[in-house]
Amino acid sequence: MRPALQFESLLETMFVLAEDGKTNRKGMPNPLRLAVIARAHFDTVRLPQPPAWLQKAGLAIGAPLGRALGYRPTYAPQVGSSAIPAV
Numbered sequence: 121m122r123p124a125l126q127f128e129s130l131l132e133t134m135f136v137l138a139e140d141g142k143t144n145r146k147g148m149p150n151p152l153r154l155a156v157i158a159r160a161h162f163d164t165v166r167l168p169q170p171p172a173w174l175q176k177a178g179l180a181i182g183a184p185l186g187r188a189l190g191y192r193p194t195y196a197p198q199v200g201s202s203a204i205p206a207v
Contacts, residue, residue: 126160126161126163126164127161127164127165129161129193129194130157130161130164130165132194133157133193133194133195134147134149134157136195136196136197137149137153137195139197140195140197140198142195151182152182152185152186152189152191153186153191154182154186155178155179155181155182155183155185155186156182156183156186156187156191156192156193157191157193157194158175158179158183159179159180159182159183159193160193160194161193162175162176162179
């Protein structure tokens with residue numbers, strides 16, 4: 121079975137970020153990076169609350185700021201990074 125739409129890309133991005141140490145203890149990236157990722161995957165996954173229009177408004181502000189800082193909707197680790205293998 122394969123995930124629908126771009127859900128697979130979202131999962132890969134979140135797991136690689138965590139593996140590369142780019143998330144907090146709860147597995148979440150910083151808010152601006154998360155806004156870029158969430159905006160790219162909004163049609164696939166969104167929060168149940170607040171309403172979708174309010175989420176879109178927040179992402180309309182946060183995602184461009186995150187893009188300006190160099191964050192992208194997907195993440196590839198730096199070449200030669202020494203990630204700690206998951207156990």
